[in-house]
Amino acid sequence: MSKSRKLILASGSPRRLELLGQVGIEPDRLMPMDLDETPAKAEHPRALAKRLSVAKATAARKALKGDPVWDRQLVLAADTVVAVGRRILRKPEHLDDASDALHLLSGRNHRVFTGLTLVTPSGGQRLRMVETRVRFKRLARADIENYVASGEWRGKAGGYAIQGLAGGFVARLVGSYSNVVGLPLYETIALLNGEGYDVHRSWHAEAG
């Protein structure tokens, strides 16, 4: 029965929760999974996004074992990786890292990969990989200095947030916008629909 499906979002990212809310999806539970996100040696950015999304979803599923509604739970997780060629741009830790990332992105194309994993109630894994190409304008020194001072880069893959001030740096974008923010909505809905989750449930005022 589609109505009985419970959605667990294995994420602590406010962006992912907001994006789901934008399309009327409210997870029944949030389970942030704090994993080591260090890339393996020579790991391709796409492979990293896939591996980490699977790791987050399966870790959450494991932690839920024994839950009374275990057999009704869908566990969703995502991981977003920004890359210039094969080079992965981690989440900057310091001002200098953020500044280096922006210098690298300036006037160039880069790719944003999100791995999406849905673990089904029977323990099956459904996976989607989504890629968006983004081109930044050539950034002036003042763009970089002021952006770094804004602090918006904190906790963001690649050191920027397209949904904020850095939206003004984007000269071109090919693919899913929501993918860059952290959760590709079209693909997420397709995955959920495929597993019997009623995504339209909350679209009507009378819905409970």
Ligand SMILES: Cc1cn([C@H]2C[C@H](O)[C@@H](COP(=O)(O)OP(=O)(O)OP(=O)(O)O)O2)c(=O)[nH]c1=O
């Ligand atoms: C490129 C980009 C990333 N981001 C954010 C989304 C993600 O929160 C983060 C990518 O890091 P992730 O490791 O994918 O996610 P997270 O650690 O923040 O959250 P969790 O693992 O608990 O789900 O970067 C933006 O908000 N805007 C952007 O434009």
